Amino acid sequence: MPTAALEITDLLVRYGPRTVVDGLSLVAERGRVTAVLGPNGAGKTTTIECAEGLRRPDGGSISVLGHAPGSRAARAGTGVMLQDGGLPLGRTVRDVMALAVALHPGGATSSDLLDRVGLAPVAGTTVRRLSGGQRQRLAFAVALCSRPELLFLDEPSAGLDPHGRRDVWDLVRERSSAGSAVVLTTHLLEEAEELADVVHVLDGGRIVASGSPLELIARYAGSDTVRVTLRRQLAPEEERSLAATLAPCRLERESGAYVVRGAEPASGSASGPDAPPDASRAGSSTAITRAIATWCDEAGVQIVTLRAGGGTLEHAYLALTADAATVSR
Numbered sequence: 001m002p003t004a005a006l007e008i009t010d011l012l013v014r015y016g017p018r019t020v021v022d023g024l025s026l027v028a029e030r031g032r033v034t035a036v037l038g039p040n041g042a043g044k045t046t047t048i049e050c051a052e053g054l055r056r057p058d059g060g061s062i063s064v065l066g067h068a069p070g071s072r073a074a075r076a077g078t079g080v081m082l083q084d085g086g087l088p089l090g091r092t093v094r095d096v097m098a099l100a101v102a103l104h105p106g107g108a109t110s111s112d113l114l115d116r117v118g119l120a121p122v123a124g125t126t127v128r129r130l131s132g133g134q135r136q137r138l139a140f141a142v143a144l145c146s147r148p149e150l151l152f153l154d155e156p157s158a159g160l161d162p163h164g165r166r167d168v169w170d171l172v173r174e175r176s177s178a179g180s181a182v183v184l185t186t187h188l189l190e191e192a193e194e195l196a197d198v199v200h201v202l203d204g205g206r207i208v209a210s211g212s213p214l215e216l217i218a219r220y221a222g223s224d225t226v227r228v229t230l231r232r233q234l235a236p237e238e239e240r241s242l243a244a245t246l247a248p249c250r251l252e253r254e255s256g257a258y259v260v261r262g263a264e265p266a267s268g269s270a271s272g273p274d275a276p277p278d279a280s281r282a283g284s285s286t287a288i289t290r291a292i293a294t295w296c297d298e299a300g301v302q303i304v305t306l307r308a309g310g311g312t313l314e315h316a317y318l319a320l321t322a323d324a325a326t327v328s329r
């Protein structure tokens, strides 16, 4: 059996004159969770809708379990969880699950799934009367009930309480361990970091970075990274002065903070003109932290938080996609 459950090659989607997915290629393998991340409007939903057969692309090719997207064979092996769920409002939770299970003989049992997503106590309640999080849990259980080979999850834990989120994560891990390919879109970077084996970051309809969460963190939010928030906004000349103090490390503005990156240039190369300063090689974050503290002290600027090293996927994501402006010296 081929390991790739989903293969997207050179996908192109246009809306009128606008190209919203631009030559995108990715593979989702069986037994792995593949996360597709990106800012609002990056093209995630459009890409996934093409793979689900809901939208016809303008170019490129897509193979779903070896079949055309939307074909009967592709749909038979695919589970889809959409954000709005598309659940029948007048039916009870028990009825909805019984129907879903009946459509997939040999799949999971209704009562087991309801138990696992914490809906057993509201099995007799109509969908209309469920809370937003309960509907989300039900949509997730419905997507899982066929034990699909390929499972599309669109923000599966949006709106869920922390217990619900953990239930969903456990079930996703289980499906993946059982050999399903899981394709996950989410804005919760913690969720992607917890679950994903492979992450693709989209921006402007293109993939700007791919790798495991750890690879992306090491590449874009490495241990030489220092993140600092200050009591007040720096004036442009102060920013230039701080950037000059920290050179050749790069000072960037990111979501209300300053981020200093030293040892690992974004290309991953460790030689050439972008090579790390000696201080970076020998315990960069300590040297950078000291330099920032001294500069702030002399400039009379109070530090609110100063965090060195140990980046997260969120830091890597912000570096890749935010309007991160490098402060010129």
Ligand SMILES: Nc1ncnc2c1ncn2[C@@H]1O[C@H](COP(=O)(O)OP(=O)(O)OP(=O)(O)O)[C@@H](O)[C@H]1O
Pocket: 015, 020, 038, 039, 040, 041, 042, 043, 044, 045, 046, 047
């Ligand atoms: N039916 C449509 N007609 C015109 N433009 C559209 C249509 N659907 C999506 N778009 C545009 O395509 C671009 C990509 O949208 P898409 O929904 O794929 O983004 P996304 O990455 O899923 O965003 P979000 O995180 O907000 O869900 C956006 O600029 C959006 O405005």
